[in-house]
Amino acid sequence: MIAIASSQVRSHFKEVCDQVVEDVEAVIITRSRGQNVVMMSEAEYNNMMENFRIFSNPERYQKIKDGIDQYEQAKYSERELIDD
Numbered sequence: 497m498i499a500i501a502s503s504q505v506r507s508h509f510k511e512v513c514d515q516v517v518e519d520v521e522a523v524i525i526t527r528s529r530g531q532n533v534v535m536m537s538e539a540e541y542n543n544m545m546e547n548f549r550i551f552s553n554p555e556r557y558q559k560i561k562d563g564i565d566q567y568e569q570a571k572y573s574e575r576e577l578i579d580d
Contacts, residue, residue, distance in 0.1 A: 497534075499524040505535075 498521065505512050505525050512535065516523055522536040536544075550557055566572055 497522050497524060499526050499532075501525075502527050502533075 500512060500523055502525050505523075512523060515521060516535055517537045517539075520537065520540060522534055522540065525533040525535055527533070550560065
């Protein structure tokens with residue numbers, strides 16, 4: 497994560513936005529009076545929020561973890577999908 501002064505962000509807004517999206521890099525926008533801001537791409541934000549939802553529900557998280565464990569131990573079966 498990189499930090500950039502708010503004045504630099506104002507004068508190079510497009511470039512900073514491009515860097516955030518292209519490099520999948522969050523940017524801390526520093527402000528002279530504190531209360532900094534973090535800029536991130538929408539995709540990264542959505543990913544982060546989905547992870548919060550998964551990890552905030554222990555039952556859901558455990559089901560996902562169990563499924564991953566079963567897959568890694570080859571304890572699964574393949575089935576064909578039925579087209580409706």
